[in-house]
Amino acid sequence: MPAHETSHKSILLEHPSGAKAEIRFPHSLKPFLRAGATVTSWTVDDSERLFVSKNAILDGSKAIRGGIPIVFPIFGTDEKIKLPQHGFARNSNWDYVGILTDNDEVAVRFSLKDNQLTHEQRSAWPHSFRLNYTVAITANTLKTTLVVKNEDEDTFEFKSLLHTYFRVPNIEQVAVNGLSKLTYTDKVQNGAKVVEQNQKVTVAGEVDRVYTNVPEEVSIEIQNKPAFKIVKTGMKDTVVWNPWIDKAKGMGDFGDDEYPNMICVEVGSVAEWVKVGGGETWTGGQVITAL
Numbered sequence: 168m169p170a171h172e173t174s175h176k177s178i179l180l181e182h183p184s185g186a187k188a189e190i191r192f193p194h195s196l197k198p199f200l201r202a203g204a205t206v207t208s209w210t211v212d213d214s215e216r217l218f219v220s221k222n223a224i225l226d227g228s229k230a231i232r233g234g235i236p237i238v239f240p241i242f243g244t245d246e247k248i249k250l251p252q253h254g255f256a257r258n259s260n261w262d263y264v265g266i267l268t269d270n271d272e273v274a275v276r277f278s279l280k281d282n283q284l285t286h287e288q289r290s291a292w293p294h295s296f297r298l299n300y301t302v303a304i305t306a307n308t309l310k311t312t313l314v315v316k317n318e319d320e321d322t323f324e325f326k327s328l329l330h331t332y333f334r335v336p337n338i339e340q341v342a343v344n345g346l347s348k349l350t351y352t353d354k355v356q357n358g359a360k361v362v363e364q365n366q367k368v369t370v371a372g373e374v375d376r377v378y379t380n381v382p383e384e385v386s387i388e389i390q391n392k393p394a395f396k397i398v399k400t401g402m403k404d405t406v407v408w409n410p411w412i413d414k415a416k417g418m419g420d421f422g423d424d425e426y427p428n429m430i431c432v433e434v435g436s437v438a439e440w441v442k443v444g445g446g447e448t449w450t451g452g453q454v455i456t457a458l
């Protein structure tokens with residue numbers, strides 16, 4: 168069996184090589200229990216590559232703190248669109264569509280339609296749409312792809328991000344390559360625009376940056392050795408985030424001592440709105456290779 172439902176709450180993908188991925192999608196009849204279609208585990212060579220907080224809330228009452236929550240249709244908060252931070256996709260009841268296999272890939276697809284949203288969510292973002300989200304693994308890759316179909320007649324706009332939490336042994340030994348010379352918005356410095364001067368981005372304090380117009384490939388190294396390659400398609404930006412000590416203490420679903428064990432490197436289109444014409448589709452995603 169390449170994939171099976173481990174409970175009513177998660178799907179486990181198993182590749183013949185031994186690589187595995189778990190995706191949680193609590194589909195509940197209780198309207199307050201909603202937790203997206205969130206990849207919560209990815210193991211290659213029996214080693215976990217994603218971070219999920221020990222305090223993460225997994226019962227669907229809150230978005231999961233870790234793995235890959237889906238940010239859509241806003242990033243952060245928005246004055247005009249009255250949705251919770253990062254939108255509704257990470258807090259919605261997604262439908263399980265099915266298992267797909269193609270050559271050496273094992274994949275699963277989920278979908279979300281506007282009629283699965285709450286009344287408040289639909290009022291805040293009043294558009295007809297369908298999202299398809301496909302998670303696929305090979306022996307050493309994890310591919311996550313989001314397709315946004317505009318089922319309205321008019322154009323709509325959105326922002327989206329795959330909020331990937333990578334597990335790392337010690338943040339002080341981590342560097343991100345591929346961001347040099349790019350401009351970023353520094354959310355830690357009141358949104359100041361800064362040009363990245365470093366060849367390798369390292370973390371020694373709170374980091375919350377939106378790098379714009381990022382090339383296709385970014386990589387993460389641990390102890391000077393390549394650990395992950397992240398290749399994005401259809402998405403323009405990359406967010407780098409680590410809450411560090413004080414912010415970690417302020418998050419109820421994140422351990423005070425966990426900030427050294429994660430780095431978020433999140434591909435997305437968030438600096439500008441993505442416009443999709445009536446009846447059209449947009450596709451964005453990433454392929455992460457464990458090196």
Ligand SMILES: O=P(O)(O)OC[C@H]1O[C@@H](O)[C@H](O)[C@@H](O)[C@@H]1O
Nearest residue numbers: 252253330354375376406408433
């Ligand atoms: O706590 P949340 O809503 O999951 O957000 C976590 C972080 O997500 C990042 O993408 C944002 O840039 C940060 O500003 C934010 O703090």
